[in-house]
Amino acid sequence: MPTPDFILELREKVGTHPLPLVGVTAVVVRDGRVLLGRRSDNGHLTPITGIVDPGEEPADAAVRETLEEAGAVCRAERLAWVHQIPRVTYENGDQSDYLDLTFRCAWVSGDPYPADGEMTEVGWFDLADLPDEVGPDMRRRIAAALVTDGDARFEGGR
Template identity: 60%
Template sequence: MATPDFILALRKKIGSDPLWLSGVTAVVVRDDQVLLAKRADNGKWTAVTGIIDPGEQPADAAAREVLEETGIVAVPERLAMVHVTDPVVYDNGDQTQYLDLVFRFAWQSGVPSPDDGENTAAEWFALDDLPPMSDDMCKRIAAAVSNEQAAQYVFSPPSPGGA
C-alpha cells in the first residue's frame, strides 16, 4: 500500500501542509547480510521503511511493512535508534517529516520479492558490500547491526540564547 487511507483523509483537510508522522525502519539481518529494497519512486536502495498506522505498535508496523514490501517474515530483536528525519517534499507537493524508530529484525523465513509495488527489487546484501545509500540510511543500518544493546538517539542541544 503506497499511502495509508488515514493520511489521504488528513490530506483532504490540510492539503500539502507539513504533516508530522511516526515511521519505522526495519533492518532485517540474516547472518552477515541485510535485506534491502529498491524503491520504485526514486530507485534508491533502503532498509524497509513505513508509516505506523493509528493504534499500531511500532514493532508490529515494521514487521507488517517487511512482509508487505518484501515477502519476508522477520521478528524484532531490539529498538536500535530513535531520530527525526529531514523534512520530505514529495513530487505532488505534500510535505512531511517523520519521527523514525529503527528496529533490528531477525530473518525467519521467505525469499525476498518486491511484493506490493512500492519497490522494484528486494535482495540480501553482505554488510561489507552494500549498494550506494544515503548517509542517513547508512546510519540507521549501522545502529541496527551494531552490538550496542541500548537504542541510539539523536540529540541536538539548544543553540546559545535560543528559547
C-alpha cells in the same frame, strides 16, 4: 502500497501543510547480510521502511512492512535508533515530518521478492560490502541496528 487512507483523510483537512508522522525502518539481518530493496518511487536502495498506522505498535509496523514490501517474515529484536528525518516535500507539494524508529530485525522465513510494488527488486546484501548506492542516512540506520548491546541511540537532547 499506496498512501495509507488515514493520511489521505488528513490531507483533505490540512492540504499540503506538514504532517508529523511516525515511520519505521526494518533492518532485517540474516547470516551477515541485510535485506535491501530498490524503491519504486525514487530508485534508492534502502532497508524496508514504512509508516506506522494509527494505534499500531511500531515494532509490529516494521514486521508488517517487511512482509508487505518484501514478502519475508521477520521478528523485531530491538529498537536501535530514534531520529527526526528532515522535512520531506513530495512532487505534489505534500510535506511530511517523519520521526523514524529504526529496528534491528531477524529474518524468520520467506524468500524476499517485491511483494506490493513499493520495491522493484529486493535481496540480501553482504554487510561487509554494501553497494555504494546505499546513501549515508540509510548506512547510519544499518550501523545503528548492527549494535547488539546497549541502549537505543537518540538524537538531540539539547
